[in-house]
Amino acid sequence: METMPRPIATVEEFYAHALAIEREAAERYEEFAAWFASRGEDVLAGLCANLAGFEREHYGQLVRGCQALAIPAINPGDYLWLADAPPETGARELFYRAAKPQHLLEIALEAELRARDFFVEVARNSPTRTVRELAAIMAAEEAEHIAWVTQAIEYHTPAA
Numbered sequence: 001m002e003t004m005p006r007p008i009a010t011v012e013e014f015y016a017h018a019l020a021i022e023r024e025a026a027e028r029y030e031e032f033a034a035w036f037a038s039r040g041e042d043v044l045a046g047l048c049a050n051l052a053g054f055e056r057e058h059y060g061q062l063v064r065g066c067q068a069l070a071i072p073a074i075n076p077g078d079y080l081w082l083a084d085a086p087p088e089t090g091a092r093e094l095f096y097r098a099a100k101p102q103h104l105l106e107i108a109l110e111a112e113l114r115a116r117d118f119f120v121e122v123a124r125n126s127p128t129r130t131v132r133e134l135a136a137i138m139a140a141e142e143a144e145h146i147a148w149v150t151q152a153i154e155y156h157t158p159a160a
Contacts, residue, residue, distance in 0.1 A: 007125040014122065014131045015066040016074050018138060021115055022062060026055035028111070032104050044101050047152050048108070051145060058141065101156055109149045116142035 008014050029052035036045035119142060122135035 007127060008122050008131055008135075009127050011128065011130050011134070012066070012069050012071055013074075014126070014134055015062060015069060016071050017118075017122075018134070019059060019062050019066075019071070020074070021118070022055050022059040025111065025115065026052050026059060029055060029108070032108060035104065036101060039101075041101050044105070044152060044156065047148065048104075051108070051148065054141075054145070058138075102153065105149060105153045105156060109146065109153060112142055112145045112149055116146060 008017065029048045033045045033048035033052060036042075036048060116139050119135045119139035123132050123139055126132045126135065
């Protein structure tokens with residue numbers, strides 16, 4: 001696992017990153033839901049629609065939680081993520097080349113794992129107690145998403 005260039009030290013900075021992660025995740029899950037629905041994969045479309053809803057809900061909670069704060073504007077390339085892309089963003093080119101539902105589920109799982117790892121890293125390394133606590137909550141929520149996507153993969157994986 002790569003490490004962040006520096007720990008996220010302020011609540012405002014944490015919210016800036018968390019908002020970006022949740023917004024991006026909701027958008028990608030909406031795309032996944034549409035892709036599955038267009039192929040008659042109603043169960044997987046429903047899962048992705050539900051995940052998009054959860055991500056939008058998280059985003060709304062974060063917006064409400066930081067209303068009184070001055071959230072810094074961060075250029076997408078300047079985010080302190082563990083990898084080159086946002087934690088919950090599957091590579092877009094992989095999305096459009098996905099030939100099977102299994103592929104999209106694997107992209108979703110990778111994105112959820114990266115998001116969880118990001119929040120775990122922040123929870124471990126932030127010098128600010130409040131940031132550590134917020135990140136731990138977000139990591140736990142991402143762990144729930146990981147479980148749901150893992151179950152979907154198991155459900156959708158053909159028997160050998």
